[in-house]
Amino acid sequence: MQNTLKASVAFEGVGLHSGKPARMVLIPAPAGHGIVFKRTDIALGNTVVPARWDLVERSPLCTRLVNGSGVSVSTVEHIMAALAGCGVHNALIEIDGPEVPIVDGSSAPFVRGIMEHGVQRLAAPIMAYEILKPVTVEKDGARATLLPSDRLTIEFHIDFAEAAIGRQSKVLDMRNGSFARELCDSRTFCRQADVETMQANGLALGGKPGENAVVFDGERVESGAGLRHSDEPVRHKMLDALGDLALAGGPILGRYVGERAGHALTNTLLRALFAEPGAVRAVACDAAMTARLPGQGLIWSEIPAEQRRVA
């Protein structure tokens, strides 16, 4: 069955790229509502921004949703991953600024906030997207693929020149709370070489190395109290992939393979998937299918404990 939140939960903080503060409130919503953002700081026009793949604006560094009236919400991927990883299918997200708070750079504060109250079961089956045939997209040496499978598996490979990142690969079956246990506390990262370029382009203005992002500079790592996992970067890429795939509008039953992929390529993959005849179908999940979805089997004690919750 579909889920929503048992109670509203609020978070606040600055956006990673805009540096602008925002308060974000997750509010329970009925079955079939989906995940929908609403900008409460804009008085006029259509301020509702559904979390859907076809509203994603092409931007390489974060996932930004823009509705038909030009109203946007940026950096939605980490809250989308938290909701998907906790098995929350319906929520209204009121936000009074242009960008989701980056908090500690991971999804863990969101997961803790959501699971503190837990999820509420609703009287309607979960609609999932079953992958029926392989779809692949490639750009500039990066590749993203969806393959048929009876569950969501995320496989990721990265390869960076920075010695402290290097090559990292990981595969994870997303059942049994594995998102909360294995991925949710892995933080946003970047290379020192990229920081100045981003800031010159008006991005990463809210970034605080070691506090809400991990910065790699050759063999040097600015990571606060140290990395949370030795392969924290590839885990964060998997977190991003879960959040970006959640923009399909429901859980995906399939195997995602990302090779040096990023937000834009995963969105291109969803666009290719829905454009390809016979590549995907919407299915109402029975009990056995539901048991294989992310969020099933999530245990509070397995959620990493050290995160700061902002509000």
Ligand SMILES: [Zn+2]
């Ligand atoms: Zn991210």
